[in-house]
Amino acid sequence: MTAIFVDGDACPVKAEVEKVAARHGLHVTIVSNGGLRPSANPLLRHVTVTEGPDAADDWIADHIGAGDIAITADIPLASRCLEKGARVIGPNGKAFTQGGIGMALGMRELNRHLREVTGGQTHHTGFSKQDRSRFLNELENCIAALKRAG
Numbered sequence: 001m002t003a004i005f006v007d008g009d010a011c012p013v014k015a016e017v018e019k020v021a022a023r024h025g026l027h028v029t030i031v032s033n034g035g036l037r038p039s040a041n042p043l044l045r046h047v048t049v050t051e052g053p054d055a056a057d058d059w060i061a062d063h064i065g066a067g068d069i070a071i072t073a074d075i076p077l078a079s080r081c082l083e084k085g086a087r088v089i090g091p092n093g094k095a096f097t098q099g100g101i102g103m104a105l106g107m108r109e110l111n112r113h114l115r116e117v118t119g120g121q122t123h124h125t126g127f128s129k130q131d132r133s134r135f136l137n138e139l140e141n142c143i144a145a146l147k148r149a150g
Contacts, residue, residue, distance in 0.1 A: 001027075002146050005060045005081075007072035008032035008046075012127045013091045013135050017071055018044055020139050029063070031056045067150065069142055087142050091127070093134025095142070 004021055006014060008030040021028045021043060030036060031047045033056060038046055049055035057077040064070055066085030072078055078088040078096040088096040 002067050002069060002143065002150070003064075004028045004069045004071065005064050005086075006030040007056060007060060007070070007074055007077060008036055009056060011071065011073075011091055013071065013132065016132065016136055017139070020136065020143070024143055026143070031059050067146055069139070069146070071139075087146070089135065089138050089142060091135055092131040093136075093138045095138055 004017060004026055006017055006028060008014065009032045011030075014030060014036075017028055017030075018039060018041060022041060026043065028044045029047055030044065031049060033051060034048045036046055036048075047059060049059050057072075057074060057080070060070060060072070060077060061080040061084070064081050064084050064086045068081075068084075068086045070078065070081040070086050070088045071091065072081070072088065073090050073092075075096075078090075081088045082096060082098055090096065
């Protein structure tokens with residue numbers, strides 16, 4: 001059965017994931033370093049990992065499997081989840097795919113290099129209503145595709 005794993009620290013669509021998952025009867029695991037309010041929803045579970053730079057990512061990568069869905073903006077985590085056969089959606093509604101993950105990793109590395117060279121910051125656009133809408137559509141489409149395949 002499909003499960004949803006959420007990289008919970010700073011994820012702006014946790015409430016949307018909970019609502020969609022409840023409608024489809026899917027279990028959701030929100031993984032974070034702490035500080036999240038627990039939910040009364042029996043399909044939702046919180047996992048708090050020890051402090052560490054990639055502890056939440058490692059937990060998700062260790063527990064996710066083929067046919068599951070990951071919600072994350074973290075490109076290296078997205079790559080690890082794709083390798084396990086999971087589907088991956090960013091909070092902005094853009095799906096990570098095997099065909100595009102190499103370019104995403106390359107752009108991430110390029111931006112890191114530019115920050116080091118210039119001492120500046122890369123620009124991140126704010127989270128918009130369109131991002132939330134695109135996310136909801138992509139999550140629904142992803143769940144429907146997994147149900148058809150299953």
